[in-house]
Structures are given as C-alpha cells and as structure tokens.
Amino acid sequence: MSTPADLRSALVRHRSLQGVRIQDLDLRPYENLLLGRDDLEGLVVLGGQVSHELASHLRLHGALVFPSDSGAPINPYRSSLYQPGDLYQGLSAQGYASTPDALAYAWSQDASIARDVFVSLLRAIHDDSMTDALTDFLDGLPVVGVMGGHALERGTPDYDAAAHLGHAIAESGHIVLTGGGPGAMEAANLGAYTGDSARLEDALRQLAAVPSFRPSIDAWARLAMEVRTEIREGRLRDGSTGIRSVGIPTWFYGHEPPNVFCGGIAKYFSNALREDALLARCDAGLVVLPGAAGTVQEIFQAVTPLYYAPDDEHVPPLILVGVEHWTTTVPVWPALRSLADGRTLATVTHLVDDVRDVPALLTDGN
Known part of the structure; x- marks a missing residue:
C-alpha cells in the first residue's frame, strides 16, 4: 500500500494486514485503528510517519518496521518518481553540492559504508520502489x-x-x-x-x-x-x-x-x-x-x-x-x-x- 486511500479502505473493511506492505505513509491518522489490531504477522512498514507507541505495537505483533530516519540523504522508501525540484532542492541558495542529488551520489560512494548491509538494503529498496x-x-x-x-x-x-x-x-x-x-x-x-x-x-x-x-x-x-x-x-x-x-x-x-x-x-x-x-x-x-x-x-x-x-x-x-x-x-x-x-x-x-x-x-x- 502506497496511498492513504488504500490503507483506509483496508482498515475500514477490516481486511487482514498479515503480509501487507505499507510504504512511505503517514500512519498517525490511523494510529488508533492500528493499535486495535493484532493480525499483524508479516506486515512490513517501510518508512513514513510512525509513532514510537505504534512502532512498538506493530513489532510486538510480528510486523517489521523500517526506521523513517534511515540516515540516507534521500528517502529510500519513496513510492513515486522524483520531480526535478526534489533532486535539485537547495540549488539556488547553496549550490549543487548541497542538493539531494549530489548528497545521494556522495553517499553511494562513501567507502566507510560500502559493506554496510543495512545501507545496501536501503539502496535496493529504493531502486525497487523506483521500478x-x-x-x-x-x-x-x-x-x-x-x-x-x-x-x-x-x-x-x-x-x-x-x-x-x-x-x-x-x-x-x-x-x-x-x-x-x-x-x-x-x-x-x-x-x-x-x-x-x-x-x-x-x-x-x-x-x-x-x-x-x-x-x-x-x-x-x-x-x-x-x-x-x-x-x-x-x-x-x-x-x-x-x-x-x-x-x-x-x-x-x-x-x-x-x-x-x-x-x-x-x-x-x-x-x-x-x-x-x-x-x-x-x-x-x-x-x-x-x-x-x-x-x-x-x-x-x-x-x-x-x-x-x-x-x-x-x-x-x-x-x-x-x-x-x-x-x-x-x-x-x-x-x-x-x-x-x-x-x-x-x-x-x-x-x-x-x-x-x-x-x-x-x-x-x-
């Protein structure tokens, strides 16, 4: 699920969340509904906005929650294509070196994280999301x-x-x-x-x-x-x-x-x-x-x-x-x-x- 409408429909209709993927969504408006659910085995939450209380509840019932703050200079869980302004944000004020595009390249070349399995996973998730x-x-x-x-x-x-x-x-x-x-x-x-x-x-x-x-x-x-x-x-x-x-x-x-x-x-x-x-x-x-x-x-x-x-x-x-x-x-x-x-x-x-x-x-x- 990558749209609020998809999530709302699933919650309102009481569809099982087992094995569901929720990508880059703000879950705060649905927190009370999600806290009342325990059919969460295999649910995967990729980024988005999730409170500590909800994240703990989801994990307690078998869900996998990827952290929103991944340390990456771009959102690795992004569910839509980029627009030019997304990649060139900050260009006018600070120059290209400060833009998400330049920072993402530097992150991809950082030797200190070259073998970091979590970083490799984030890049793979990002590219799969792009596809x-x-x-x-x-x-x-x-x-x-x-x-x-x-x-x-x-x-x-x-x-x-x-x-x-x-x-x-x-x-x-x-x-x-x-x-x-x-x-x-x-x-x-x-x-x-x-x-x-x-x-x-x-x-x-x-x-x-x-x-x-x-x-x-x-x-x-x-x-x-x-x-x-x-x-x-x-x-x-x-x-x-x-x-x-x-x-x-x-x-x-x-x-x-x-x-x-x-x-x-x-x-x-x-x-x-x-x-x-x-x-x-x-x-x-x-x-x-x-x-x-x-x-x-x-x-x-x-x-x-x-x-x-x-x-x-x-x-x-x-x-x-x-x-x-x-x-x-x-x-x-x-x-x-x-x-x-x-x-x-x-x-x-x-x-x-x-x-x-x-x-x-x-x-x-x-």
Missing part, C-alpha cells in the same frame, strides 16, 4: 526511447535536432524516455516538455548561454530550472498538457547530473537495474543518437531480445541516427547488419542521417 513507480507511471502508455551521449552541448545543431526529435515524438502521442542526463538526453526531454515548436526555439536560444554542465553544474542546472519555470508558468507556455517524457538517470554516473525537463525522474543507484528499466519499456521503438561507450552498451543490450524474438512476435523499430558516426567513427552499424541477416531484426533496424526521418519509421514499425 514500481515507473511501472505505475507508464502503465499503458506507448514509449519511445531516445538514447545519446551526455557530451552534446547546448547551442549546437545536433542538440537542436535532438530537441526537435523529442518534440516530434511527443507530438505523435508517444512518451519520450531517455537516460535522464545532460546532452542529447536533455535535448530530447526538453523537446518533449515544450509542446509548441516556436516556444521550443525560444528555450533553445536561452539554454545556449550555458552550453555544458562542465565545468559548472550549478550554472547549467540553474539556467535550466529558470527555463523550465518559464515554460511551466506561461512565459513560454505552449498549451500542452499531461506527461510527455520521463528520464531514468543513475547515481552510478555521478558526474552526469539529471536534466530538469522530464515529467518524472526514476533515478537508480544500480546502473544495471537502471539500464534494464530504461530499455525494457521502449515498446514503441528506440532511437539512438551519436554517443560513445554507454550508448553502444545500450544498443547491444537492446538488440539482444530483438535478435532472439520469434518471427511472429512484434518487434519495435531500432533507429540509429548518424551514418558516418555509426559506420565509421563507432562502427556499430556493420555489426548490427551482420547480426540481423536473415532475421526479423533486419526489417526493424534502420540507419538515417536526419532526425526528421525518424517519426515515419516509428509509425511504420507500429
């Missing part, structure tokens, strides 16, 4: 993944092209899913976030003033938050509604800050879980912009299930953008063609030079 929240968030929605390198700078033609790609995909009714970081990922999320193309041009011009998160994450993130606020509050408003994109970053890559243009952010401690969460949900297609090692890893991780897919199974399109990059600079395309020979994979794998060719290929593949 659950992501599943609920994307339930039933068609998702197109956009992958690409973090080094792509604002103000460049390739950055602008990635933003227009994200815009076009979102306008077609798909959710844009990225790795949630800077560069090509930020551009795609920005394009999806800004639903009107003229307003998108304004945002691109503003962001070009700080091209990269290097050397200063502070300046990069502050400008992005300002632009995001303008889009949301009306100065760049485009009339779009609903969730148009999601980012899935990781603290494993601590040098890559999350971008702020996602409608929701599922951030993971485990990069392996993050990669699986990212690629497994691209049910309407995967678009890969130029990138380096991390992007190459994502290509072949995505190709594996496509390679082994039965002939009668629907296989979403895989579209690589950048002929010279993927044939010469990083020669992935020849390997893909060799793997795809004689398989369904051959019919859904594409290489284009212009992002404007992508929407039609996504439509043809679905």
